[in-house]
Amino acid sequence: MTLSPKDRDGWLTRWREGRIQFHVDTVNPILDRYVDRLLPEGFGRVFVPLCGKSVDLGWLDEQGHEVVGVELAEKAVEDLFKELGRNPTITTQGAFQSCRSDGLEVLVGDLFELDAEVTGKFDAIWDRAALVALRPSDRDRYVPHLREFLQSNGHILLCTISYDESKMEGPPFSVCADEVHRHFENILRVEKLEGGINTNPNPCFTESGLDRVLEETWLIG
Numbered sequence: 185m186t187l188s189p190k191d192r193d194g195w196l197t198r199w200r201e202g203r204i205q206f207h208v209d210t211v212n213p214i215l216d217r218y219v220d221r222l223l224p225e226g227f228g229r230v231f232v233p234l235c236g237k238s239v240d241l242g243w244l245d246e247q248g249h250e251v252v253g254v255e256l257a258e259k260a261v262e263d264l265f266k267e268l269g270r271n272p273t274i275t276t277q278g279a280f281q282s283c284r285s286d287g288l289e290v291l292v293g294d295l296f297e298l299d300a301e302v303t304g305k306f307d308a309i310w311d312r313a314a315l316v317a318l319r320p321s322d323r324d325r326y327v328p329h330l331r332e333f334l335q336s337n338g339h340i341l342l343c344t345i346s347y348d349e350s351k352m353e354g355p356p357f358s359v360c361a362d363e364v365h366r367h368f369e370n371i372l373r374v375e376k377l378e379g380g381i382n383t384n385p386n387p388c389f390t391e392s393g394l395d396r397v398l399e400e401t402w403l404i405g
């Protein structure tokens with residue numbers, strides 16, 4: 185089942201109108217800190233679901249990894265390659281448009297329509313603002329779908345946030361530690377790498393009156 189038309193239009197409209205407060209122009213410090221735990225062999229295939237135009241994609245590629253992102257919004261992917269100063273080769277792969285340059289490929293389309301038999305399996309998955317971008321019913325199907333892309337000895341580096349849900353509905357949605365354990369613990373090892381209250385959160389929270397957000401990082405697998 186694909187993303188609902190309402191959610192799909194919501195994301196495409198955000199990109200069209202430039203309402204992308206989730207985007208950051210620097211490499212994510214958590215990825216930098218834990219990339220050796222994520223890829224203990226030092227090299228691998230990395231999957232970045234719901235990748236937006238994250239600069240982490242180019243950084244992972246420059247580190248010598250083979251990187252595949254998937255993103256609904258064509259505008260995000262156009263901007264990504266423009267900002268990287270690269271001219272990707274564009275092909276059609278079923279329901280997806282593939283944009284490829286060097287070791288980086290971004291598939292434009294709905295993650296829920298992507299088949300792991302087509303992409304192959306990955307050594308690592310980098311989930312920043314992906315699980316938390318989905319509403320609860322979509323998270324329940326996202327996790328088993330995501331696991332289909334992971335090698336049996338692979339790892340997921342996951343960032344979650346949780347907050348007072350009476351103040352904000354999301355996205356980003358609040359995902360607490362219990363939910364992370366519920367999704368993954370029965371099949372994969374779940375290790376909390378770090379966690380702490382951010383008292384200076386992104387404007388998308390402060391605009392809703394939230395001045396405290398719990399941020400947690402998990403290594404799964």
Ligand SMILES: C[S@@+](CC[C@H](N)C(=O)[O-])C[C@H]1O[C@@H](n2cnc3c(N)ncnc32)[C@H](O)[C@@H]1O
Pocket residue numbers: 187195196206207208233234235236237238254255256257260293294295296312313314317
């Ligand atoms: C909160 S943003 C995070 C982007 C990126 N991970 C980052 O850290 O900047 C979520 C992104 O997921 C995309 N998205 C939402 N649902 C999707 C789906 N089902 N398949 C592919 N992309 C999706 C949206 O267009 C948006 O760019």
